[in-house]
Amino acid sequence: MLVRLLSEVCARWRSVMFCLAGLGRKTLFSPFASVSASGRIVLAAGVSVKRARLNAQHGEIALASGVWLNDGVEINATHRVSIGQGTTVQRNATINGEVNIGAQCLFAPNVFMSSTSHVHDLYPGLSIREQERRISREEFLERYNKPITIGDDVWLGANVVVMPGVRIGSHVVIGANTVVNTDIPSGVIAAGVPVRVIRQREGFEQA
Numbered sequence: 001m002l003v004r005l006l007s008e009v010c011a012r013w014r015s016v017m018f019c020l021a022g023l024g025r026k027t028l029f030s031p032f033a034s035v036s037a038s039g040r041i042v043l044a045a046g047v048s049v050k051r052a053r054l055n056a057q058h059g060e061i062a063l064a065s066g067v068w069l070n071d072g073v074e075i076n077a078t079h080r081v082s083i084g085q086g087t088t089v090q091r092n093a094t095i096n097g098e099v100n101i102g103a104q105c106l107f108a109p110n111v112f113m114s115s116t117s118h119v120h121d122l123y124p125g126l127s128i129r130e131q132e133r134r135i136s137r138e139e140f141l142e143r144y145n146k147p148i149t150i151g152d153d154v155w156l157g158a159n160v161v162v163m164p165g166v167r168i169g170s171h172v173v174i175g176a177n178t179v180v181n182t183d184i185p186s187g188v189i190a191a192g193v194p195v196r197v198i199r200q201r202e203g204f205e206q207a
Contacts, residue, residue: 039077058137062166064103078116084152094151098145102152102170113162116145151186171204 017202028048035041039056043049043066052073054061059077063069064085072092080129081095084103089095093107097115119140121132126134146163151170156162160174163181168174172184175198184190187204190197202207 045119054170059098062167078141079147094163098147099150100147101150104153105150106155107157108156108176110159111156111162112160113148115148115164117164119144157191171201173201 026046027043029043030050030052032051034053034055036055036057039058040060041054041056042060042062044063044067046065047063047140048068049063050069050073051071052069053075055074055076057146058079060080060083061075061077062080064087065081065202066084066086068088069075069112070089070091070093073089074094076094076096077098078096079098081099081101083089083095083101084105086103087101087105087107089107089111090109092109093111095101095113096183099113118128119135120128122143123131123133132140144164146165148164149167149169150162151172153171154168155173157176157178159177161179162168163179167183168180168182169186170183171187171189174180174184174195175189176194177193178191179193180190180195182195184195184197187201188197189199189201
């Protein structure tokens, strides 16, 4: 039991050290973070990762300088997940698939976004799990992956869900519990299920 525990700890630290090679002293990476380094993980200096899970088995995760990930954050990359400079992601947020996030964004707890969905309509009459067993990875990504793009200075409130293919402009505020299923223009406040634009943010009328 002790040998297995020590082996797991050493494997975790090997993954962490692989990711941290060459970074500056200001980078903080918790030994309790879960890392899969079989893909590519790129961390800039000044990144802070607490008890998060970074899974890059099928792609790349790139965190710019000053990115901060709180406990329970989970990132799973099918292609590339990039998070811009100074963006903070609060506890238990989930980012899946192919997602490009700008700089200085604020994500509240339990935010969820995924560029992919389950296979439910490719083989009529079969269960979802059986359909997913039959589809190849290449066909799955071609049919069911729609990248998500989020601009700079975007605040997503608690429990916000961002659907596949959505583009959110810069300087946007999304209210708590919103389901974002359509593109959002820059410089607005939006909320609702489904989302609707409430008003323009002052000072960003021409954004």
